[in-house]
Amino acid sequence: MSKKSLIKIFILIIALPHLGLLGQQELYMPRNIQSAYEEGTRSFNGMPGDNYWQNSSDYKIKVEVDPQENLLTGSEEITYYNNSPDTLTRIVIRLYQDILKKGGARDWSLPSDGVHDGVQISKVIIAGKEVDMEDRKNFNRSGTNLLITLNEVLHPNSQLYLSIDWNVYISDKVKIRMGAYDSTSFFIAYWYPQVAVYDDIDGWDRYNYSGQQEFYNDFSNFDVEIKVPNTFAVWGAGELQNPEELLNEKYLVRYNLAHQSEDVVRIVKEEDLTEGNIFNNLNEFNTWKYKADYVTDFPFALSDHYLWDGVSVIADSTTDRKVFVDAAYKIESEDFYDVANISKKSIQYFSFEMPGVPFPYPCLTAFNGSGGMEFPMMINDGSASTLAGTVGVTSHEIAHTYFPFYMGINESKYAFMDEGWAVMLPFKFQERMVDENYPRRRNVGSYQRFAGNETEMPPMIPSVLLKGHSYRTAAYSRPGIAYDFLREVLGDDLFTEALQEFIKQWNGKHPLPYD
Structure with a gap:
């Protein structure tokens, strides 16, 4: 069997949502992704299309952390760049720490003292005008997203200026990627109101953050000032x-x-x-x-x-x-x-x-x-x-x-393009650094425990829809060993050359599995 044929088989195994599609000549492509290819933002040669675009932001943030109160207080100025061909009538802001808000939807149960009141916003100014936060029609908090209707639309190739003042409690009971590890040690993540991604596939990314799935962010510039007591x-x-x-x-x-x-x-x-x-x-x-x-x-x-x-x-x-x-x-x-x-x-x-x-x-x-x-x-x-x-x-x-x-991967949809690579890339390094260390064997064993089980899902199913073992198998072990299998089939030189070309073409952008 030729290497080309083996590569096709690999792509089919890793990508297709339904085994019944293996008999088809072409890969199944969802219609929202088809539309991007038709619009020329993506191309079938694997490179960004002639009409490719993506939005971005500049953040200037001033934040103070009070270790005694476990309180983070911040103010930010955001310049949002609409590089899309679309006229935007609203903006979506992520409030990730609303995952700990009382009554919020989460992937795990939490102790009663592990939840709080979420992100407390005291002021929002857009285009020089303060937003009425009591207007629930135009200022709507939904899950971990804040949807704001714009008084004036944001035209293509234009900018929007906004500022937000907020505070949030730093939990010492629940540490989902952020928290207090002791009374004076903290890791602060997903902590500032962040403009969601608006892209050529789904428009605004409005998946709520529920804990297990990870993230999808635009490339932005950050200028951050962090005020802390002088012993920190x-x-x-x-x-x-x-x-x-x-x-x-x-x-x-x-x-x-x-x-x-x-x-x-x-x-x-x-x-x-x-x-x-x-x-x-x-x-x-x-x-x-x-x-x-x-x-x-x-x-x-x-x-x-x-x-x-x-x-x-x-x-x-x-x-x-x-x-x-x-x-x-x-x-x-x-x-x-x-x-x-x-x-x-x-x-x-x-x-x-x-x-x-x-x-x-x-x-x-x-x-x-x-x-x-x-x-x-x-x-x-x-x-x-x-x-x-x-x-x-x-x-x-x-x-x-x-x-x-x-590479700007959409982790919330395609965890196998994130975790799978992070599993496979360091295999040789991990073996070299520690005698009798077998990361490949461990990942094969991890996959075997669930392979063929009814809970095993194809990695191409959006990761946000998967939970528990289904998520971990589709995100980590299955793609990790599949990438390594492809390396063995192609040989190190050809595999590395192809991977480097992919990185060269798509770094700083948002590639899909089809790219």
Whole structure:
């Protein structure tokens, strides 16, 4: 059988919603996706169409975190760019933390003390006019979405200016990708009112966030100022703009050294936390300023008692471009002391081996929280009990830099284009880093437990419709081993060449499985 035939079989197995369609000559294509090809925003050669477009936003956010009250208070100014050919009559704002709102729909039951009043909005201004938030017809909160009817329509190739003031409680009882890990350590994610995606497939993305499924965001620019008590460090997506205003001299020297050093620098050690005087204490509060350009989200974390390591790694040999890698972690962690180094080696592997594309961002922070969760330029991982576990979760979450973030994947619909790649890409790295480590075998075993069961669903079914084992099988193990099978069929060179071409054509955009 030819490689071309095997590839067709692979595509059919991974993609088709119904096995009965295997006998057809062409792949089934839903009509909303057909429409995009007819309109020329997509093309059948796998490249963006001549009429491809996507919208974006610029965010300027000022936020204050009160650790004593577990309260985040923010104000943001948003410039929204309508690059579509459509005239928009409303705008959709995501309020992700409404997942914890009393009475909200969620994928899991929560303790009564784990819910709160959701995102508290005090003011919305659009195009210079304050919005009447009591007008339920034109200001409608639905699930985790806020739908606002515009007084004046937003024409194609024009901009909309809006500002929002809000606050939200940071839960220490429920930590669904965000929360308080102790009284003075927090990871802040999906925390700001965010303009939803408007695209060429579905128009406004209005899927509610219920906990299990992940996200779909536009590429935007972020200018964020984070005000915290002067004993706290803040780690955020993007590059810190004012370290000299925040770090006292000894720590500023270490911080700058870490940006150049190929060996891990202990920026803040245990004895430093005991001595104190790490940060500027001229004022009661410090403001940490971060910028992140053309990314899909902005998370941050803070603590007054975390250790801090940093190291530099070359990610592009043609330009010698360096990536700053740091790790912030609990003193009692038994594995995170090596996570900066593991992260460095992961970035080298992804940049030069698989997928062999230079790490696309200037920095990456690994924060020692819980579980394993990815964000642009940040990962939030719990401590693992084995080296294989630490290497596995670290490399998996860093792999997400490419899928979904660099590639703009719609995770809420196509988790297999996100998690499946993050499973497969680091296989060889994970085996190399730990003796007798068999990630391929584990994923095959995971898939075998549910393969052929009536709960096994094709990965092409929108992920937001899947739950439990059906979701995890379709998102992780099945596509992960399918991608690896395709690599074996094509051979490393051809597979890598094809993957690199896909990344080249679609990075910074929103590819579909059909692309």
